[in-house]
Amino acid sequence: MKPLGPIPAGYEPKDGELAIGGRTARELVAEAGGTPVFVYSRSHLDRRVAELRAAMPARLAIHYAVKANPWRPVLQHMAPLVEGFDIASGGELAMVVEAGIDPELVSFAGPGKRDAELEAAIAAGATLNSESEGEVRRALAIGGRIGRPPRIAIRVNPDFELRGSGMKMGGGAKPFGIDAAHVPAIARELIVAGAEWRGLHIYTGSQALDAEAIAETQGNVLDLADRLAREVDHGPLPKLNMGGGFGIPYFAGDDPVDLALVGEKLAERFAALPGTLADTDLCIELGRYLVGEAGVYLCEIVDRKESHGETYLVTDGGLHHQLAASGNFGTVVRRNYPVAIATRFGAEADDEANVVGCLCTPLDRLADKARLPRAEVGDLVAVFCAGAYGATASPAMFLGQGPARQLLV
Amino acid sequence: MKPLGPIPAGYEPKDGELAIGGRTARELVAEAGGTPVFVYSRSHLDRRVAELRAAMPARLAIHYAVKANPWRPVLQHMAPLVEGFDIASGGELAMVVEAGIDPELVSFAGPGKRDAELEAAIAAGATLNSESEGEVRRALAIGGRIGRPPRIAIRVNPDFELRGSGMKMGGGAKPFGIDAAHVPAIARELIVAGAEWRGLHIYTGSQALDAEAIAETQGNVLDLADRLAREVDHGPLPKLNMGGGFGIPYFAGDDPVDLALVGEKLAERFAALPGTLADTDLCIELGRYLVGEAGVYLCEIVDRKESHGETYLVTDGGLHHQLAASGNFGTVVRRNYPVAIATRFGAEADDEANVVGCLCTPLDRLADKARLPRAEVGDLVAVFCAGAYGATASPAMFLGQGPARQLLV
Numbered sequence: 001m002k003p004l005g006p007i008p009a010g011y012e013p014k015d016g017e018l019a020i021g022g023r024t025a026r027e028l029v030a031e032a033g034g035t036p037v038f039v040y041s042r043s044h045l046d047r048r049v050a051e052l053r054a055a056m057p058a059r060l061a062i063h064y065a066v067k068a069n070p071w072r073p074v075l076q077h078m079a080p081l082v083e084g085f086d087i088a089s090g091g092e093l094a095m096v097v098e099a100g101i102d103p104e105l106v107s108f109a110g111p112g113k114r115d116a117e118l119e120a121a122i123a124a125g126a127t128l129n130s131e132s133e134g135e136v137r138r139a140l141a142i143g144g145r146i147g148r149p150p151r152i153a154i155r156v157n158p159d160f161e162l163r164g165s166g167m168k169m170g171g172g173a174k175p176f177g178i179d180a181a182h183v184p185a186i187a188r189e190l191i192v193a194g195a196e197w198r199g200l201h202i203y204t205g206s207q208a209l210d211a212e213a214i215a216e217t218q219g220n221v222l223d224l225a226d227r228l229a230r231e232v233d234h235g236p237l238p239k240l241n242m243g244g245g246f247g248i249p250y251f252a253g254d255d256p257v258d259l260a261l262v263g264e265k266l267a268e269r270f271a272a273l274p275g276t277l278a279d280t281d282l283c284i285e286l287g288r289y290l291v292g293e294a295g296v297y298l299c300e301i302v303d304r305k306e307s308h309g310e311t312y313l314v315t316d317g318g319l320h321h322q323l324a325a326s327g328n329f330g331t332v333v334r335r336n337y338p339v340a341i342a343t344r345f346g347a348e349a350d351d352e353a354n355v356v357g358c359l360c361t362p363l364d365r366l367a368d369k370a371r372l373p374r375a376e377v378g379d380l381v382a383v384f385c386a387g388a389y390g391a392t393a394s395p396a397m398f399l400g401q402g403p404a405r406q407l408l409v
Numbered sequence: 410m411k412p413l414g415p416i417p418a419g420y421e422p423k424d425g426e427l428a429i430g431g432r433t434a435r436e437l438v439a440e441a442g443g444t445p446v447f448v449y450s451r452s453h454l455d456r457r458v459a460e461l462r463a464a465m466p467a468r469l470a471i472h473y474a475v476k477a478n479p480w481r482p483v484l485q486h487m488a489p490l491v492e493g494f495d496i497a498s499g500g501e502l503a504m505v506v507e508a509g510i511d512p513e514l515v516s517f518a519g520p521g522k523r524d525a526e527l528e529a530a531i532a533a534g535a536t537l538n539s540e541s542e543g544e545v546r547r548a549l550a551i552g553g554r555i556g557r558p559p560r561i562a563i564r565v566n567p568d569f570e571l572r573g574s575g576m577k578m579g580g581g582a583k584p585f586g587i588d589a590a591h592v593p594a595i596a597r598e599l600i601v602a603g604a605e606w607r608g609l610h611i612y613t614g615s616q617a618l619d620a621e622a623i624a625e626t627q628g629n630v631l632d633l634a635d636r637l638a639r640e641v642d643h644g645p646l647p648k649l650n651m652g653g654g655f656g657i658p659y660f661a662g663d664d665p666v667d668l669a670l671v672g673e674k675l676a677e678r679f680a681a682l683p684g685t686l687a688d689t690d691l692c693i694e695l696g697r698y699l700v701g702e703a704g705v706y707l708c709e710i711v712d713r714k715e716s717h718g719e720t721y722l723v724t725d726g727g728l729h730h731q732l733a734a735s736g737n738f739g740t741v742v743r744r745n746y747p748v749a750i751a752t753r754f755g756a757e758a759d760d761e762a763n764v765v766g767c768l769c770t771p772l773d774r775l776a777d778k779a780r781l782p783r784a785e786v787g788d789l790v791a792v793f794c795a796g797a798y799g800a801t802a803s804p805a806m807f808l809g810q811g812p813a814r815q816l817l818v
Contacts (some may be wrong), residue, residue, distance in 0.1 A: 067769065067808050088769040091809025110808070112711050112723045112767025132714040132723075134786065157716055173719035175765045302521050305541040307566055310582035314521045314541075323804065329737055330772045356584045358521025360476065360497040363739045377543065392806040395732065399476050399519070399801075400500025 003252035021409030068287025090117035165205025295387025318357015412661035430818030477696025499526035574614025704796025727766015
């Protein structure tokens with residue numbers, strides 16, 4: 001038996017089924033028109049932002065990192081809840097604009113911005129989080145050509161990392177940002193060239209659960225921003241994107257981030273900011289943390305079979321929608337996500353089964369040796385923590401399958 | 410420095426650039442309309458099939474496993490070269506039919522076949538490689554309902570595996586096929602029920618480079634097929650799909666499969682087949698082996714930057730098209746695929762650089778610490794072995810990027 005990850009708070013049974021937004025799993029599938037389907041919960045999105053607001057200093061703005069889930073109804077639901085949107089491509093810029101979001105609220109990070117993407121962002125008034133000296137100079141040239149001074153923040157490659165983060169994006173050689181030592185010179189260059197100076201973006205890692213580590217890193221980010229602002233020597237820093245890093249529990253033994261602790265430590269720092277940061281717009285950018293637990297992936301069992309004494313529940317879903325849950329995306333050792341039988345939600349776990357996808361590859365696993373209520377063909381399987389990096393971070397066209405349905409309730 | 414994988418045979422420089430089908434990399438990009446682009450080589454496809462024909466016994470039919478690359482021009486190029494097509498979904502059935510391929514040449518394997526997929530395949534006259542007793546019975550019921558006796562082969566979960574294969578699909582509990590011990594009973598059941606008995610499908614693994622291991626496994630497959638045919642006791646076996654397993658070299662130190670050795674051993678076995686297999690249609694199914702080395706992924710360098718003493722070449726491509734090359738698809742330890750600077754092909758490797766994609770994630774790596782000719786913004790990068798499990802086995806929509814262009818030359 002292998003443990004399953006913890007089911008996020010706020011998912012309850014109704015008539016013996018998992019319910020989301022007051023509808024049972026079967027009602028949701030009927031509404032969507034079939035399986036597989038990603039169901040996103042408005043109340044979970046609202047609650048998560050409210051919890052953050054309650055814990056964090058009022059001064060801290062919250063940005064949504066679109067890459068976690070760029071589906072238009074989700075973007076439109078998030079729009080009134082957050083102060084900004086962080087994008088990672090020209091494609092995401094188009095998605096944000098099509099969702100009716102003001103591009104002046106948008107920051108664009110990413111190490112491989114093409115000229116056409118830079119031009120679209122500059123023309124729309126978005127801020128560039130520039131990743132290299134070369135990119136800054138390309139942006140200045142494009143801004144000159146189209147007669148729009150670019151809005152430029154510098155993404156910093158810091159000399160420290162976020163301890164315990166799932167993905168490290170600082171500390172040593174990295175493709176992201178400009179090494180801290182080289183930031184002041186290029187900042188002065190862009191200011192002299194007439195760009196709108198938008199401050200710094202310091203992103204150190206993602207998917208950390210340790211509140212002490214997050215707080216320590218936020219302190220390091222503020223210290224680094226102060227030091228760089230003094231070295232740039234162009235007055236107070238206009239804006240500082242402090243990055244994200246807040247993780248969600250996926251696996252057995254994971255605990256949620258202690259938000260209160262992060263908020264208290266940040267409030268202490270905010271109460272004693274140096275002059276360089278006293279009037280700075282301060283924000284964090286969160287993707288997975290805002291939307292991850294708000295999503296559930298539902299698929300249907302199409303076969304139940306035995307092989308050499310093990311039971312396999314074969315579903316019509318799989319890694320083509322759930323690459324990370326299958327253990328094939330940046331994972332060394334596969335562990336089970338939170339998974340349940342949605343049509344027997346809360347029933348006694350009296351069976352042990354492997355839950356697999358429909359793809360003809362041994363990589364397509366959704367749960368290994370899981371204790372679950374005994375399920376039959378026609379039952380629905382729920383994979384939780386599916387709101388972020390699910391639909392768009394999976395190879396939807398693999399083996400001719402195509403994308404899943406999506407529903408916001 | 411980390412070694413690069415071996416560049417497949419048949420790629421030569423022309424005017425200092427990588428040439429495919431007689432056109433230089435820049436000409437190919439211009440023809441495709443930009444980067445990133447997958448370029449597939451007709452002459453490589455032809456040569457690979459010809460090499461196989463020359464080495465294998467004439468009696469052995471060759472099937473193409475569509476999942477490796479289902480792009481229509483590739484399917485249409487393969488159609489006159491092979492005797493059959495193996496599919497893994499209803500989506501792939503539609504692709505094959507749209508490419509003008511006779512569905513009677515098609516076999517459909519896969520553990521999670523939905524009723525609608527079974528019905529489409531039965532109606533089209535495709536053979537089902539059935540994965541469970543439940544699936545056989547669903548197929549019989551659907552065939553009865555639509556008045557078409559289904560064509561059914563049994564996919565066997567063998568008790569042995571393919572030694573050294575990248576993915577094992579036999580030996581112990583598996584979601585694929587029916588345990589060998591249970592095959593005779595279900596075969597007799599479907600024959601009695603009036604289905605067209607199409608024999609056995611025994612797939613043991615994929616991506617093996619050791620010819621001795623492949624030959625040994627093919628021997629085991631023939632032995633198992635003989636034993637099962639005798640136990641089914643319905644005369645000679647009509648058909649045996651012996652699976653695939655032939656790998657291609659991706660990494661430094663990998664050597665190509667010794668085709669001659671596999672062919673010799675198979676010829677010895679074919680010369681002494683038991684009565685159960687004397688008149689059997691014998692085939693192998695290959696995907697990656699037929700198309701993998703025929704594809705090259707070209708992307709453009711959009712930034713060249715230094716960080717803490719390391720050089721990064723940032724391209725407009727990445728893991729959204731090259732998930733496996735990035736080391737994030739069924740890989741434990743990331744190693745470099747064969748990668749080159751396509752616009753300086755054959756030039757002296759006088760630089761060391763990390764080649765990364767444009768995505769804002771540390772997972773997006775195409776080559777680590779690689780010895781390459783010094784490259785600048787605007788140069789093209791080639792990732793080889795991109796013909797199989799590239800375009801459709803990668804999360805094309807990740808970070809708003811979208812699919813790559815494709816070209817067959």
